[in-house]
Amino acid sequence: MQNLVEIRDLKVEATTDSGRRVEIIKGVNLDIAPGEIVALIGESGSGKTTIALTLLxxxxxxxxxxxxNVRIxxxxxxxxxERDRAAIRGTEVAYVPQSAAAAFNPAKRIIDQVIEVTRIHRLMPAHExxxxxxxxxRALSLPNxxxxxxxxxxxxxxxxxxRLSAAMALISDPKLVIFDEPTTALDVTTQIEVLRAFKSVMKKGGISGIYVSHDLAVVAQIADRxxxxxxxxxxxxxxxxxxxxRAQHPYTRALLAAFEPQPRGGEILVKDRKVLLEVKDLVAGYGAKHRDGLPLIRAVDEVSLSVEKGRNLGIIGESGCGKSTLARxxxxxLPASSGTIIFENRELPSAVRQRSRDQLREMQIVFQYADTALNPEKSIEEILGRPLTFYHGMRGKQREARVGQLLDMVHLPNSLRHRRPQELSGGQKQRVNFARALAAEPKLIICDEITSALDTVVAAAIIDLLKELQRELLLSYIFISHDLSVVEAVCDxxxxxxxxxxxxxxxxxxxxAPQHPYSKLxxxxxxxxxxxxxDALELDPELVRSYSKS
Known part of the structure; x- marks a missing residue:
């Protein structure tokens, strides 16, 4: 059988800010047969997306x-x-991006955007x-x-x-579809429905695919090679x-090992274990408030929970369930509309601006995206130095020395202190994000989806770091995630x-053995x-109808 795709000795160069050329793809060879789906797996920076884009x-x-050569x-x-390439893009080769939201124009109706390629390339009349x-x-199992x-x-x-972005890619009957991490941002229940829809349409149409991902379990469900x-x-x-x-290469085996559930390890011994945080009947949300002072949209509705010293609480659920709103x-x-937050046996004001400096210091939050959490105009030293001055009054040599200690605590070299965030990898940025929280010397750190944007190997390293720091500093964590394996590895x-x-x-x-139907799903x-x-998964259709927002 003749291959649809033949890549031979592919090389891609990048030019640095100083004008130096660096080879980032180094002689890659790859074949894809008609109707075959091939996955590209590896850490961030491995070249997955770069190779996939050369097919365009x-x-x-x-x-x-x-x-x-890249032959299709x-x-x-x-x-x-370039004119001939433009004629092939969208017709013979199509692309499904990681963020469908960024691919659609918010001001135009969906149908007009899905069929736009047929108008541009004059493939068929508009009604057809x-x-x-x-x-x-219908084939992609979309409602209505x-x-x-x-x-x-x-x-x-x-x-x-x-799935609508996949329809946009498939409407021209392409021979090859590039899927660039299309389920990374989806929660697990939605991911299943999307994967099933992709797989069904590709197999029925005999369409070839390149599936870019760092998630081996997802790739296992859709890829032939x-x-x-x-x-x-x-x-x-x-x-x-x-x-x-039967993986042969040590790096492949390392990827597989990083995916396996990590043991939580032994429980940290804390004398006279006490409740550190207690939340009672918390209500929070958005929009105008009713006469009773409660928000129009209740994103968090009378939630109660507690965290003991030296122990960790995980909060899981699909996108939109209120996890991040609860953290804020x-x-x-985001000040709560009602309910109480008791920390170290003292009730906290609901708004951050009403809390004392010590109350702010003892409870820190680390956000999901280090890219937006870290100021791109500041050096790492300035980013870590600011909380040292604010909370502890450190300046000069004392502050410089403490920055070095913080970098060492999160296993980053001291040489990074003069760099800016954009000069660091995703994992390094998240470590800086965490080091900034540690600068306050907190008792509780709220981790809001801190590994969701990281590849499997880097995420596993971050989890190991959290455990190590907890042992050394007797920290407590609230760990918010839709990744159940991560929560299982960290939380009590x-x-x-x-x-x-x-x-x-x-x-x-x-x-x-969860008890609630949604937990089971x-x-x-x-x-x-x-x-x-x-293919073997059989979810209760009544549960899916009741709880799925996919």
């Missing part, structure tokens, strides 16, 4: 394809003219394109396929928008089953939230390192 004849700003159905995307789009909506296209992007859920990448080079290629069960309400960033108790309410509280020892939807898992 594209290199990102500051990069160029410096050597090799015999056409070399490297040597074609609309009917074809509705057929794709006849009318969903009349909505605007903000009027559908994240999972629906991700896996290509393992590191630093722009192929480490190993094999069938999905071979890679998962506890931290005082787990709160399950749905629709702004706490529906269940369980310990890791009882994770296999959530835990059964976590992908396994088994290629047959998704």
């Amino acid at each position: 004849g594209y290199a990102r700003a500051g990069c160029r394809i410096s050597g090799g 159905a015999g056409k070399d995307m490297v040597t074609l003219s 394109a609309r009917q074809k789009a509705i057929g794709l909506f 396929p006849e009318t969903i296209g009349s909505r605007y992007p903000h009027q559908v859920s994240g999972g629906q928008l991700q 896996i290509v393992v990448l590191r630093n722009g080079e192929v480490q190993e290629i094999g069938t999905t089953a071979d890679i998962l069960t 309400a506890i931290a005082g960033i 108790e787990i709160v399950v939230m749905y629709g702004g309410r706490k529906v269940e509280e369980i310990t890791p020892a009882h994770l296999q 959530l835990f059964s939807s976590v992908p396994k390192l088994d290629p047959g898992w998704l």
Whole structure:
């Protein structure tokens, strides 16, 4: 059988700010047969997306394809003219991005954007394109396929928008579709429905695919073969089953090891264990307030929980369940409308500006995206130095020395202190984000999805760091996530939230036997390192209808 895609000795160069050229893709070879789905796996910076984009004849700003061939159905995307490449993009090769929200124009109706490629390339009349789009909506298991296209992007859920972006890619009957981490931002219940829809449409249409991801369990459900990448080079290629069960390369085995659930380790001994934080009947939300002072939209609805000294509480649930709103309400960033927050046996004011400096110092929050949490104009030394001055009055040599200690605590070299955030990797930025919280010398740190934007290996290293620091500093954590394996590795108790309410509280020892129907749906939807898992998965349809927002 002739290959649809043949990549030979592909090289891509990047130009640094100083004008130096660095080879970031180093002689990659890859074939894809018609109807085959191949996954590109590796850490951030391994070259996954860079290779995938060359199939569109594209290199990102500051990069160029410096050597090799990228042939699709015999056409070399490297040597074609830009006009010829443009004719192939969207017709023979299509792209599904990681963030569907960024791919849609918020001011235009969905249907008009889905069929736009058919108008640009004059593939079919508008009425025919609309009917074809509705057929794709149905095939992708979207609700109300006849009318969903009349909505605007903000009027559908994240999972629906991700499938609509796939419809946009598939409407031109492409030979190859590039999926660039399309389920990374989705919670587990939504991810299952989206993966099933993608897999069904691709197999029925005999369409080839490149699936870019750092999540081996997701890749296991959709890929025929896996290509393992590191630093722009192929480490190993094999069938999905071979890679998962008989991996040969040490790096592949390290990726697999990082994915396995991490043991929580021994319990930290704390004399006279006491409650550090107690939250009672907390209500928080958004919009205008009623006469009773409660918000129009209750994102958190009468939630109660507690955290003991030296212990950790996990909060899980799908997107929109109120996890992050609860974190912000506890931290005082979004003042609660009612309820009480008791910390160290003292009731805290609901608003952060009304709390004392010591109350602020003892409870810190680390946000999901270090990119937006760290000031890009400041050096790492300035970022870490500010809380040292604010909370402890440190200046000069004393502050410089403490910055070095903080960097050492989060396992970063002292040489990074003069760099800015954009010069650091994702994992390094998150360590700086955490070091800034440690600068306050807190008793409780609220971690809001701090590993969700990181690849598996880096996330595992961050979790190891959290455990180490807890042992050394007797910290307590509230760990908010939709990644159940991470929560299981860190937490002593787990709160399950749905629709702004706490529906269940369980310990890791009882994770296999949750009691609430939503908890059962959530835990059964976590992908396994088994290629047959998704096809064999049988979720209770009544539960899915009741709780799924996909």
